[in-house]
Amino acid sequence: MTFGIILILILPALLKDGMFMDGLQYACVSKNLAHGQGTFWQPHLSNTWNKEGNHAFLEHPPLVFGIQSLFFRALGDSRYTERIYSFLTALITAWLIAMIWRFVFRKEEKIRNSEWFPVLLWIITPVCFWSYRNNMQENTMGIFTLAAVYFSLRAVEKSRRYLPNLLLAGIFTVAAVLSKGLPGLFPLAFIPVYKALHKDFTLRKMLLYWLIFLAIVAAGFSLILLIPGASESLRFWLFERVFSRIESEVTTSNRFDVIWRIFTELIPALLIAGGLILTGKFRKYNPGNNYRKQALLFIIMGLAGSLPMLFTLVQKGFYLVPVFPLFTLGLAAISVPFMVHFTEKSDPASGSFRAFRLITLVFLAGILVFSAMQINKTCRDEEVLSDVYRLGSVIPEHSTAGINRTLYANWPLQLYLLRYYDINVDPSPVESPDYFILEKKDTLPAAAGYRREPLNTLKFDLYRLSAAGSR
Numbered sequence: 003m004t005f006g007i008i009l010i011l012i013l014p015a016l017l018k019d020g021m022f023m024d025g026l027q028y029a030c031v032s033k034n035l036a037h038g039q040g041t042f043w044q045p046h047l048s049n050t051w052n053k054e055g056n057h058a059f060l061e062h063p064p065l066v067f068g069i070q071s072l073f074f075r076a077l078g079d080s081r082y083t084e085r086i087y088s089f090l091t092a093l094i095t096a097w098l099i100a101m102i103w104r105f106v107f108r109k110e111e112k113i114r115n116s117e118w119f120p121v122l123l124w125i126i127t128p129v130c131f132w133s134y135r136n137n138m139q140e141n142t143m144g145i146f147t148l149a150a151v152y153f154s155l156r157a158v159e160k161s162r163r164y165l166p167n168l169l170l171a172g173i174f175t176v177a178a179v180l181s182k183g184l185p186g187l188f189p190l191a192f193i194p195v196y197k198a199l200h201k202d203f204t205l206r207k208m209l210l211y212w213l214i215f216l217a218i219v220a221a222g223f224s225l226i227l228l229i230p231g232a233s234e235s236l237r238f239w240l241f242e243r244v245f246s247r248i249e250s251e252v253t254t255s256n257r258f259d260v261i262w263r264i265f266t267e268l269i270p271a272l273l274i275a276g277g278l279i280l281t282g283k284f285r286k287y288n289p290g291n292n293y294r295k296q297a298l299l300f301i302i303m304g305l306a307g308s309l310p311m312l313f314t315l316v317q318k319g320f321y322l323v324p325v326f327p328l329f330t331l332g333l334a335a336i337s338v339p340f341m342v343h344f345t346e347k348s349d350p351a352s353g354s355f356r357a358f359r360l361i362t363l364v365f366l367a368g369i370l371v372f373s374a375m376q377i378n379k380t381c382r383d384e385e386v387l388s389d390v391y392r393l394g395s396v397i398p399e400h401s402t403a404g405i406n407r408t409l410y411a412n413w414p415l416q417l418y419l420l421r422y423y424d425i426n427v428d429p430s431p432v433e434s435p436d437y438f439i440l441e442k443k444d445t446l447p448a449a450a451g452y453r454r455e456p457l458n459t460l461k462f463d464l465y466r467l468s469a470a471g472s473r
Contacts, residue, residue, distance in 0.1 A: 019081060020382040025137030026417040029084040031059050032067045033421065036074035042067075043231035048416070049402060049426040054242045060235060061243055065180035066142045081422070084137045091141040092134040096121045098148040099327050103334070105155060106296055112342050113293075119341055120334035123271040124327050130267075133323045135381075139182045144324035146178035150189035151303060151328070157211060158196050158203060164211060172218025176226070178324075183244065185321065188307035190215060195302050199295050252315040260311040263319050264304075264329070271330050275337035282340035289339030301332035383414045389459040390415065394423035396455055396464060397437050402426040403464075404438035415439075415462065438465040 021029070031045045040046025044058040045067050051057055070087050077083045100117035107113040125131055134141055150171045157167035171189065178186025193215060197208040227233045265272075282289070307325035311317050380387055397403055403425060410416065410429040419425040427439065438452055440463050446452045452465035 017085070018381040019387055020380045020384070021084075022136035022138070022382070023413045023417060025084070026414070026421055027059075028066060028070065028137055028139060030417060030420045032070035032084070033074045033079055035067055035071035041231065043229075043235040048420055050428050054238075054246070056238060056242070058235070060239045062139060063180045063183060063236065063239060065177060066139045066182070069142065088134050088137050088141055091145060092125075094145050095141070095148060095327060096125070098145065098152060099124055099331065102148070102152050102155065102331060105152070106335075113338055116338055116342060119338055120327075120331045123274060123330035123334050126270045127267050127326045127330065128270070129319045130323055130326050133320050138320050138323065140320055140323035143178050143181040143186055144327065146174045146181060147186060147189055147307065147324045148327055150174040150178065151192055154189060154192040154196075154215070158193060161207075165214070168211060168214050169218055172215055172222060175219050176222035179223075180226070185307065185310070185324070187219075188303070188310070188325075190219065191306040192303060195299060195306065199299055248314050248316055254315055254317045257312045257315065260308060260317050260322070263317070264308060264322060267319065267322065267326065268329060268333070271333050275333040278337040278340040278344070282343065287340065287343055289343065292339060293335040297332040297335035299332075300328045300335065304328035304332065383418070385460045386414045387418060389462045390418040390422065392457045392459050393439065393462070393464055394419065394425065396457065396466075397423065397425050400424045401437070402428050402431070402435060404431050404435040405429055406440065406444070409439065409441060409462075434467055436467050438467075439463070440465065
């Protein structure tokens with residue numbers, strides 16, 4: 003049931019063409035790495051990319067590109083490669099949510115076997131299934147942060163095996179930072195938060211475990227910086243890109259937007275959890291254990307991973323994707339006694355229950371049919387994609403087309419050409435390129451030696467250098 007929920011909510015959109023700009027960039031970089039363009043520490047996006055004098059794509063740490071490049075090597079350059087990767091990250095995230103749930107409630111069978119419930123609350127969070135449809139780096143970082151939380155939890159509750167669990171928690175925390183940066187450090191807050199909620203977890207033990215955790219993370223980064231090329235790459239990313247974006251790429255005027263965004267994204271989960279609790283109270287059902295301590299642990303950890311955004315005006319909704327599994331685990335813990343109670347009250351032999359099961363199966367079959375119908379359809383940038391396929395049918399692959407400065411900033415056009423045809427665009431070519439792309443409202447003068455190609459495009463025109471104007 004857990005994986006069926008993911009299939010129903012994500013698969014139809016994954017089969018459609020079109021992707022958010024950032025996800026396209028990541029797919030292009032990963033594909034290039036698979037083909038030997040760029041290196042792990044100096045990834046390559048395009049021949050014309052230049053940030054702060056550096057032609058490597060160092061907007062983020064490189065681990066996601068490295069992992070996704072393995073999928074391109076194995077599966078090829080089909081547009082479904084990054085979608086398969088994203089779908090797999092969603093499945094692994096769901097599995098980790100279930101693993102955490104089953105460990106926390108390992109002594110209570112009825113609650114333990116309801117692991118599908120927090121998975122449902124997580125995947126119906128709008129920005130979550132949007133993120134998995136668009137190949138965002140947070141998808142991968144969320145796996146590592148969840149794994150770090152899981153092994154931290156095992157460390158504090160399985161004291162005889164705390165060292166191997168802390169080692170794994172530290173490794174996954176380092177991997178989270180190498181996936182999307184400094185936000186990946188928030189699992190370090192787990193042990194102090196756990197101590198604050200559990201008086202039987204002594205201060206001495208908390209300090210010991212936490213210092214070991216910190217030492218493992220510090221040692222991990224120290225070893226990574228010894229790898230040739232790592233120090234230069236990560237230093238440029240941190241000082242030239244992260245700090246620069248914090249100052250120059252402001253996305254909100256209100257630091258507290260992040261709190262409002264957390265609330266609005268959690269509305270579907272809040273409605274379900276709140277509806278269960280209110281219905282139970284109305285029916286005078288009083289569960290013996292409401293699991294407040296477990297719920298607080300996860301909700302506070304969610305806040306630990308999100309509230310540091312208050313210190314910056316660079317805030318985007320998908321930055322929160324790695325913390326929503328924790329928030330929904332908390333909401334599920336509060337409301338699961340009521341959900342289990344109502345489930346037990348249902349009679350599997352009743353006509354209404356059988357009808358519900360039949361409707362569910364029909365719905366699932368309908369989703370699978372609907373998913374198959376989405377193949378070759380688009381979910382965004384329909385006109386741009388239509389033109390890109392026409393342009394790509396004429397411009398040779400691995401070539402560079404001319405483009406003006408204004409159109410160079412049209413990232414969907416540029417990235418789709420890179421992703422599907424390895425066609426670069428150059429706003430300042432040294433010599434007259436064989437092909438030039440313009441918006442339909444613009445034209446090239448005849449003296450430039452170009453003639454327009456009759457491609458029946460919607461937004462852009464392609465000009466080919468004629469023999470008279472050739473170099």
